[in-house]
Amino acid sequence: MxxxxxxxxxxxxxxxxxxxxxxxxxxxxxxxxxxxxxxxxxxxxxxxxxxxxxxxxxxxxxxxxxxxxxxxxxxxxxxxxxxxxxxxxxxxxxxxxxxVGELAINGPGVFVTLKDQEYVPSDANVNDYIVHDRHVQLVINELLSAGAEAIQVNGQRIFQDSHVYCVGPVITVDGTSYPAPFTIEVIGDSDVLLAALTLEQGVIDQLVNERIEVEYGTKQIEMEPK
Structure with a gap:
């Protein structure tokens, strides 16, 4: 092909x-x-x-x-x-x-109650057997020195400029008069305050020697504002 x-x-x-x-x-x-x-x-x-x-x-x-x-x-x-x-x-x-007393306060503390002597000899001077302002001031000063935070007398607050003085058988605190007995209440360290009051030859002994009946102890204290 x-x-x-x-x-x-x-x-x-x-x-x-x-x-x-x-x-x-x-x-x-x-x-x-x-x-x-x-x-x-x-x-x-x-x-x-x-x-x-x-x-x-x-x-x-x-x-x-x-x-x-x-x-x-x-x-x-x-x-x-x-x-x-x-x-x-x-x-x-x-x-x-x-x-300054604008608020109510409370706390532990001590109280001291001063009373006139119940028995007064008939031939004695009655002024030697009653509580005077100096007795109240003595207790207050001692408690302040021991560190008191607040003080009141018969429910009335005491301040730095307060005045305590007596007129006969009554005591006047900042213009308000109170008859005996007088109860001083203090807020602070109870043990320290009580120890200061009960020192040998201290405030309590001095008051007793001056024929003032004294009661004291610890308690929870309430204070109203002024």
Whole structure:
């Protein structure tokens, strides 16, 4: 069988055409892959940039939170200091009010009751057997020296500028008169106050030697405001 020339040429043309198609297909596939790689890279770059932006924003927010936390701690410390100052001022005000008699107070303490002598000899001077202002003042001074925090006589508060004096058988405290017996009540350390009163040759012994009947002891004491 003889192959004609035109058959050879046709075969060659078909071969070349097929080759070009194959090359074109491979080139198209390559370009498509390159395009996909480029798109993937752009997408990855975009996401990476977003991640970086998010991290920077997160760091910025964290710095703001830390700054606000420090401000909050400083504010809390300042408020705590102001509260402590306020509480101290309130406590000082309360103590001053109690000291000047504007508030009712109560606490442990002692009492001393002074009574006129019941038996007075017929030939004796009755003034030598009754309680005088100096006896009351003697007890008050001794208790103040022992650390008395507050004092009252027959329920009337005694202050630094108070005056106690006697007019006959009665004692006047800041203008108010009281008959015997006279009860002196003191708020303070009961043990210390009682020890001061009962010293040998102390106040109690002196009062007894001057024929004054004395009763004393410890008790819970309440004092009304003046």
């Amino acid at each position: 003889h192959v004609k020339g035109k058959h050879v040429i046709l075969s060659l043309v078909l071969f070349v055409f097929g080759y070009l198609i194959a090359v074109s297909y491979e080139q198209a596939q390559y370009l498509l892959e390159e395009n996909e790689i480029a798109e993937d890279w752009d997408r990855a770059f975009h996401y990476r940039q977003q991640l970086i932006d998010f991290e920077e924003r997160n760091n910025e927010l964290e710095r703001e939170i830390n700054s606000l936390r420090l401000d909050l701690l400083e504010t809390e410390a300042q408020l705590s200091e102001e509260q402590a100052t306020l509480m101290s001022a309130v406590e000082l005000k309360r103590k001053l009010q109690a000291y």
